[in-house]
Amino acid sequence: MKRFWLIGLFILVVVGVIAGVILTRVQVYAAPEQPIAYSHQVHVEAGIQCLFCHPSPLKSPLAGIPSVQKCMGCHNVIDTDNPEIQQVASYYESGEPIPWIRVNLQPDFVYFNHQPHLGAGLNCETCHGDVGQMDVTRQTVKMDMGWCLDCHINQSDEKVGRLADCLACHK
Amino acid sequence: MSESEVLAYPEDSSAAEFEDRLLLAERTSSEINQAVLQPMFRTSWKFWALVIFLSLLVLWGLFAWGYLIYWGMGTAGINRPVYWGFFIATFVFWVGISHAGTMISAVLRLLKADWRRPITRGAEAMTAFALMMAGLFPFIHLGRVWKFYWMLPYPNNRLMWPNFQSPLMWDMVAIFTYFIGSTLYLYLALIPDLAMARDHTGKWRQKLYRVLSLGWRGTEAEWHKLHRALSIFSVAIIPIFLSVHSIVSWDFAVTIQPRWHSTIFAPYFVVGAIYSGLAALACILVIVRKGMQLQEFLRSEHFDALGKLVLVAGMAWVYFWFAGFIVEWYGNEPVTRELIHEEVAGSLAPLFYLQMSANLIPIVMLIFKKVRTTPWLLLVATLLVNVGMFTERVLIVVGNLQRNFMPFNWGEYSPTWVEVSIVVMTFAGFALLYTIFSRIFPYVPVWEIKEGRLRYTVRRIGRLLVPTAAEIE
Amino acid sequence: MAEIEPRWVLIVDLDRCTGCQACVVACQAENNVPTVGEHETIEGRWLHWIHIERYWEGEYPNIKARFMPVMCQQCTAAPCEPVCPVFATYHTPEGLNAQIYNRCIGTRFCGSACPYKTRTYNWLRPEFPEPLHEQLNPDVTVRSRGLIEKCTFCVQRIRRIEIEAHAQGREPVDGEIQPACVQTCPPDALVFGDLNDPSSRVSQLATSHRSFKLLGELGTDPGVIYLKGGETNV
């Protein structure tokens, strides 16, 4: 009887830990709740390029998210009946920024810079996945240090010293 | 040989002396068992008061530790340049204390010094608990203790490993190995006694002992294996025992801080450790003997022998201390000179003279047999040694960090309530563990004593009484 | 990518230094170094990455005072590096003595091992009462309690210029990269550059007969080179 309880407790702990780990992953990959039900899929299928709305990854550390003005540039005329679009318009009129929730998040002590990555010939999809297929944008890879190192350490001899150096990302 | 064969020698004092020394008094085996077990069940109000007092000290210390973690290392008295303070000094002290157990049981076992028998358990328990207390400090002194696991070599996707060049890693390996080794050693020697206790107790104790005694029945094969295991352990643990304090000393000696950067540090630390450890053991034995009424087993000749060992270790420590000091003093290098000046005539002088007198006076005291065999005098002497050695650790860690190559960045140090509370916590924790241990496990190794009795007999050869020893191991 | 990795060095011309503390504040502003307040300073727990030591020579009235800015010496044979159990401090290919804050667990071993005592430790939680946190440089990690920090030669500024230059398809030119202290130093006492570039200003200054290294006898081979004061250059 005692033994049964012990085994039961043990199994419970193991299951709990495994469940926790799985749920943690789920949390990481889960798409956050956005203030506006924005769909990348719709926009990409309409033929809009990534760089049209996210203009700066070629020259800045950040890709940038479009200003409300930019949204309204098209949505002044397109799909104005959509309640979500009207919400955008109301943000624009009140001069309030839209509080988007960041999808791909790095810790504060990681200094990621888009510009050299694009300069090295990487595509947006390499890290962000096929956003064009996503109705709700979510993270497709767990952007942890191991994932960064996967690329950074597999570099030519003259580059690897710099790219696998801690100071490449931590300052 | 059974008890009935032991002859009585009413008029022959020398025979009585032998008997006395070899615990050959007229006691049956079960009487001995009872003599060891009975004190374990005696828990007067004084005992509980002590336990509660010690627990309160430990709880207070834990609160202080929580405070330290929450607010940061700044709540301790350490600063720049004295980056290490009481925590590291106490760590070194506890590691030092832990050395006596192995010294007594492993070294003396190998040397077949029979007087060791009644005190081995106490010494080994001291080793294990002192290491437990020492092991806390590397965590206590970490600025970000919640990241301690980064010091462990475990595979991770960051491809990050601990740095095995760092003496802290050597420390961790050495202390961990030593802790496992000494705990196993303590446990192995406990098994027959646990079985004995199992057979003489009831209720929860019996259940506990049944699990812990691993079904020991006392067969020839079991004894044989136990003896083999103990001899192997005795041999194997000695290099570990030497390495531990050597490595602790290298935490300091590998830096280029003057007075730390010394080749003699490793043996000096080891000798100091044995000195303080043996002294601590003598202290504890005096107290336990009084507290548990074990006068029958812990006799003056044990204290005499232990006192002699402390005396020898003390003289060796003086020699090593002097060997280091004379070279540093003679070398007269600027920072070293400044540090020595600080000790001998500067702000550290009170600590230095306390250290020197507390370490030297006991050596003089212990020369006299009277001191060695009088419990309270021995207690005074050995307590002094421990005060001295603790001060010595503080002087080495803190004192030498106060001065460096850049006079602009010199500094001073004094501990805060947080540090004092945590240091007191480890002393209280040690005492608490030891107290509880003494009521749960047989403090005197019964089987070893019985074995000793088997080894020695007094035989009549013609008209003479001759004590004889047999090789049984 | 450069064919040879640069070797960043800082030249400190003691003849120019006036002890004005501009570098001290510039460094604090650039690197999010917290101010610790009066009590902690008395305790010896100030956090300046660069501080100016003042030495007295002689006695009144024939007395002289000299200034010497001291920061992490970025030693080639750094005593602090091997002792770190978790590789939070290590040597980079460009000769920097790196300190990775998020890896540091706070053993303070490096601080004990450093002969210059230029490593500082976050003894308590750093405080930036609102809205002072707005001053924090987003390019530099804000350190929490319990870890060691030190001069990095403003590696974030080195990287910024390098990335900018590489995006333009060129190498940074001599003098383009300036740590905050060098940038602000009013008498131009600080010069920063690549010692592996024989034409750089630091290479030329390093060969001066006035040059010396702090505690050079210890063999740490620092990346900070001092030029002695009170002498002409010729």
Added chain:
Amino acid sequence: MTKRVSRRDFLKLTAGATVVTGLAPSVRRMVLEPYVQPPEEVLPGEATWYASTCRLCPAGCGIIVRVINGRAKKIEGNPHHPLNQGKLCARGQAGLQILYNPDRLKNAVLQSGGRGSLKFEPLYWSEALDILVDKLETLSNPNRVAFLGGLMPSHLYKLTTRFLSSFGSSSPIIYDLHSALEGRNSTVQLSESLFGSPELPIYDLANAEVIFSFGANFLETWMSPVSQSHAFGTMRQGQLGGRGFLVHFEPRLSATAASADEWIPIKPGAEGYVALAIGRIILEERLGQASSHRPYSILYQNVDVQEMADASQIPVEVLHRFARIFADADQAIAIPGGGLAGQHNGGTSMLAVQALNLLSAQIGRVGGVFLSQPGPTAGFRQNPNPGSFENLSILIERMKSGEIDLLLIYGTNPVFELPTSAGFAEAIASVPYVISFSQFVDETAARADLILPDHTYLESWGYEVPAPGAAKPAVSSQQPVVRPLYDTRSTGDVLLAVAERLGGQVANALPWSDEVDFLQELATELHGSSLGAYDAKTPSSFWALWRQYGGWWTEKEIPREPDISTIVQEPIPVSEPVFDGEENSYPYHLHPYPSITLSDGRGANLPWLQGAPDPMTTVCWGTWVELNPETASSLGVSEDDVVRVISPHGELEAPVVIYPGIRPDVVAIPVGQGHEQFGRFAEQRGSNPIALVASITDPETGSLAWGATRVRIEPTGRKKSLARLESLAGEGRESIG
């Protein structure tokens, strides 16, 4: 919709589960807020640099401010600026903490609980302006309003002067402690009397071979420390084949003296004697370029070298040596500094020092003395030259006698900055209504009825003519680098708004809609000048470049030689210094000196500056008393012992720093601490030595003789640790060998 709800629930569930299992990972939510309408120059994540002008001291260095996502992050020197050439001092670096100071006033406030109650009631700006207009309109006489200014932006000074004169009141009175400690007022008067031009001279330190600095802390706080430090660096190691030689005369070994080749611990007030003796010896022995001596021999007619040597306690041989050093150099400059101006005989001492430059013909020569060339910027030059202490004393008298009904205070903190004996605190109490424009509740603002906080300099417009100027004619422009953090309002705009409400003459005199309008009009005056480092096709693009460059300056250096043709030919008077306090009961000279970090105390609320150590003592976060080791041992005090410093006008207590570089008869205390109000970083910290100073003035210049007070010292028997970086055990040694 059901799908959304279920997903949300699921997220909650997983979040809950991760917490329960103790495995809550680094999952956090971060909000990204895009611009609604992006400014065109901003690239997300990249810094934008805005050029402006530093306003922490009157020098007027050009700065560039790193702004990321609308927040200023770092101030650096403007590398193109002719004055500071990219360099900046500690105070300039710390300017960010004025902007982000947690103790700033966030809106206009009325001190509702009465003066000094520190109970403030927020006001709308319209209400605040109503009060101001009402107070102005109900004045019985326009002369019953007084405007007291300190460190004022040039454009604001212009606007204020226009406002006051059109209103019929007298011009603003400019006085601040920093300028007083620098001796600005005395220096300007000296230039006027010697060169006929009320300006601050420029000393060409970079090219000088020998510099004799008489109490001029030109590497710390005096005049334009950044450009002077830069020149000093060049003087030390930047000259071809040579290294300049600096001799510093001061009772205390200051940081400037520490950088000098020789420091002469001169008796307070005896600097003029030394200068006169050196001049006399040069003349007598026909040293150096003897041909240039003739016109000035009359200046030294009354000088007796032995007498001077006795009075200054410097042996004749030493004076001879200095005379030779000075005369033998091709480029030698003598600088009369702020330390002289703070003595009772300051005017004559400064004249004696400046005369050395005349004697060695250094006026207008490379490595000599210049004046700044206005060039096309003449229209900008209505700089607020600080007034004398005497002028201010007149105002204080008027306030006391009830002749002032409304006092406006901008950029100065007289309650803190003036000696207690000047009686400002009593005077302000008898003014019926006081309005302060301070951004902080300082001691003076705490005694005001209404506070109309100005923007900080990083949020506001303006310009500044560097004074003393640079080798190039220059105007330094100031523009907001960030949007104002709080509901503060530029004082210029307040004045314009008030003028509009007052109407009539005042409104006509100030026709601009806001200060930017005014500035734009003024700046574009320079448009089309062929001398400029840049030019534009249209006034509006010129205005853009003006902001982008951070001002206007010429392409080339245009030196301006001071005019020495009208110098009066009469012997330099030898006047003895007068000190307040009987020598027997007050045996020590009090030497207050401006802190290199806190200057006159206006930096005391910036934690970076509080935490930056004094270069000589390495003390921060406090006040200390510097004593010669001999003095200390005669008083029986040692390091960190608290002593009481007593003058006839007050006393303070502070711990002792044993300072080997000070005369035994002098006690030095840094200025800057001792604030009663000024925010959490400054309050109740240290003491203010200016409070002890006697209100005696130099009869020549009317400047406050802040160095002419004697004190006595009493040990208190207490100890208080000073926050020093240096270890006392190290005894100031570099190494121990």
